[in-house]
Amino acid sequence: RRRGQLAALSIAAVVIIVGVPLWWKTTETYRAWLPVSQIRELAKLQLQLSADVEVVFARGTVTPEQQKKVPLTQTQEEDHAVDEDTGLKYRYETKYRTATIMEEDALNKPNAAEADLSLHVLSESPCGSLVIYVIPESSSLLPEDVKVYIGQRRTALLRVVPQMRTAKTLEQLLHHLQPHIKQVLRVMSFSRADITAALSDRVRFHPGNKESIADSMRAFKSSPGYEITFSLLNPDPKSHRLHWDIEGAAQTYIQPLLTKMSPVANFSIDSQTLHYAMLGVNPRFDNTRSAYMLNADSLAHVINPVEARLGSNAASSNPVLNFLLYVPDAYHSPLYIQDQNKQEVPSNAFHSPRWGGIMVYNVDSYYGPEAEFPVDININMAKVMGVFLAQLRLLLGVQSSTPPPGFLVAPCGRTGLADWELDRLMWSRSVENIATATTTITSLAQLLDQIGNIVINDNIAEQVSSAVTSLQLAVAELEAGNLKFALQFSKEAILASEKAFFDPSLLHLLYFPDDQKFAIYIPLFLPMCVPILLSLIKIASEARQKRREKQAKKD
Numbered sequence: 001r002r003r004g005q006l007a008a009l010s011i012a013a014v015v016i017i018v019g020v021p022l023w024w025k026t027t028e029t030y031r032a033w034l035p036v037s038q039i040r041e042l043a044k045l046q047l048q049l050s051a052d053v054e055v056v057f058a059r060g061t062v063t064p065e066q067q068k069k070v071p072l073t074q075t076q077e078e079d080h081a082v083d084e085d086t087g088l089k090y091r092y093e094t095k096y097r098t099a100t101i102m103e104e105d106a107l108n109k110p111n112a113a114e115a116d117l118s119l120h121v122l123s124e125s126p127c128g129s130l131v132i133y134v135i136p137e138s139s140s141l142l143p144e145d146v147k148v149y150i151g152q153r154r155t156a157l158l159r160v161v162p163q164m165r166t167a168k169t170l171e172q173l174l175h176h177l178q179p180h181i182k183q184v185l186r187v188m189s190f191s192r193a194d195i196t197a198a199l200s201d202r203v204r205f206h207p208g209n210k211e212s213i214a215d216s217m218r219a220f221k222s223s224p225g226y227e228i229t230f231s232l233l234n235p236d237p238k239s240h241r242l243h244w245d246i247e248g249a250a251q252t253y254i255q256p257l258l259t260k261m262s263p264v265a266n267f268s269i270d271s272q273t274l275h276y277a278m279l280g281v282n283p284r285f286d287n288t289r290s291a292y293m294l295n296a297d298s299l300a301h302v303i304n305p306v307e308a309r310l311g312s313n314a315a316s317s318n319p320v321l322n323f324l325l326y327v328p329d330a331y332h333s334p335l336y337i338q339d340q341n342k343q344e345v346p347s348n349a350f351h352s353p354r355w356g357g358i359m360v361y362n363v364d365s366y367y368g369p370e371a372e373f374p375v376d377i378n379i380n381m382a383k384v385m386g387v388f389l390a391q392l393r394l395l396l397g398v399q400s401s402t403p404p405p406g407f408l409v410a411p412c413g414r415t416g417l418a419d420w421e422l423d424r425l426m427w428s429r430s431v432e433n434i435a436t437a438t439t440t441i442t443s444l445a446q447l448l449d450q451i452g453n454i455v456i457n458d459n460i461a462e463q464v465s466s467a468v469t470s471l472q473l474a475v476a477e478l479e480a481g482n483l484k485f486a487l488q489f490s491k492e493a494i495l496a497s498e499k500a501f502f503d504p505s506l507l508h509l510l511y512f513p514d515d516q517k518f519a520i521y522i523p524l525f526l527p528m529c530v531p532i533l534l535s536l537i538k539i540a541s542e543a544r545q546k547r548r549e550k551q552a553k554k555d
């Protein structure tokens with residue numbers, strides 16, 4: 001009997017001291033360490049956007065007394081509370097100085113475009129900064145009705161206004177100058193509307209009108225790369241044989257823009273020709289114009305039938321921008337697109353938000369009475385690429401807002417993008433990447449905290465730590481005004497956060513829920529535990545009985 005008690009106690013001791021810890025250790029879920037405290041700090045996103053502004057006074061814009069007080073530096077800050085978890089601060093550090101001799105020579109050029117180029121050659125402004133040259137009212141650089149000229153680089157020319165001439169002190173001069181500088185900054189640098197739209201993944205905002213809603217939804221979301229596909233749709237190869245030099249046109253018109261936008265994302269271009277591809281909508285014939293018409297209401301039904309023929313690049317997860325050139329067949333030519341006011345669209349093209357654009361190219365002039373079918377047609381690629389380039393700018397988020405009265409904006413040039421437009425896009429993309437990465441990494445931390453039986457491998461912890469580090473660096477670089485580095489770190493953060501979030505090992509379905517665990521462990525442990533428990537209960541009852549007998553003998 002004594003030996004049976006000792007055996008039961010030994011087995012119970014082995015199970016409790018050795019078996020249970022061993023089972024617990026071998027079946028526990030491995031969860032690598034995550035920087036949870038740093039993630040919680042990033043959940044309360046506080047961003048500061050800093051921009052350096054240099055205001056240069058040309059000869060004749062300041063008096064000798066005012067000139068003695070420059071150079072001068074002023075700092076202006078503006079708080080923008082988006083919601084309880086997101087706050088923004090805009091910081092402008094403005095430096096005032098007088099123009100150098102070489103800058104004075106550049107400002108004496110015949111026109112503003114040449115002056116802008118000469119000033120750019122003298123000193124190239126860093127990314128995210130602006131230089132505003134204040135020129136005399138009598139300067140011939142600007143037309144009489146133009147107050148501000150915005151060049152292709154990061155330079156603006158501001159004509160002295162009459163109120164500034166009456167200023168006696170430098171403080172009065174800067175007081176009159178400040179509203180005009182703010183106007184220039186709203187055009188050339190980041191604006192509150194752009195930054196708020198960039199936070200759309202993190203903050204719900206309510207645009208004031210339909211136009212602002214369309215602007216916020218038109219551009220593609222920020223992505224490390226984009227696929228650009230040009231498609232030529234030939235619905236009737238028997239009527240015409242089409243020739244388009246898409247490779248040469250893309251190199252001439254599109255590639256300069258993509259090269260300039262390389263800091264924002266990577267781009268790849270491909271093209272295809274689709275025969276017997278129809279729009280899927282029957283155009284209406286207008287007798288008054290002797291042409292077929294596509295009204296604005298039917299344009300929404302054009303994309304789906306065509307999209308089924310386009311195919312997709314399964315090897316890439318990047319967004320695809322589709323640009324379609326549709327050449328109507330001989331029986332539906334000419335074909336024109338009407339707007340909502342029943343007026344012909346000058347470009348004969350339209351674009352779909354976050355999808356691409358379609359242009360209708362009429363070739364009815366080639367169908368003469370003696371034409372032999374199929375007619376050989378060479379497409380005017382300059383006309384086509386001009387339309388596609390404008391659509392590409394809109395879809396990539398390059399804002400083309402109307403400048404205030406008295407502003408003259410220089411053409412973009414052969415690159416299709418001004419330097420200050422690229423800066424505005426980089427500001428928006430940096431904020432958007434930071435907001436998206438913080439939302440992703442915070443959601444991942446909450447998911448892992450709620451579901452305790454998900455394995456956190458070392459590679460996931462490494463990606464999370466990398467994303468947090470990149471986010472902290474991006475926020476710091478934004479605060480320091482280093483736009484280029486801020487964008488680069490924000491891109492690294494969003495790549496690391498999404499790689500960690502979509503890791504296949506985080507799938508909850510790969511692990512047993514609690515009810516299935518009980519179904520597995522009960523048949524295994526119950527037959528073993530019942531005899532041990534009964535033996536322990538019997539030993540305990542016998543020990544209690546002996547204690548009572550001893551107590552009774554003492555009494």
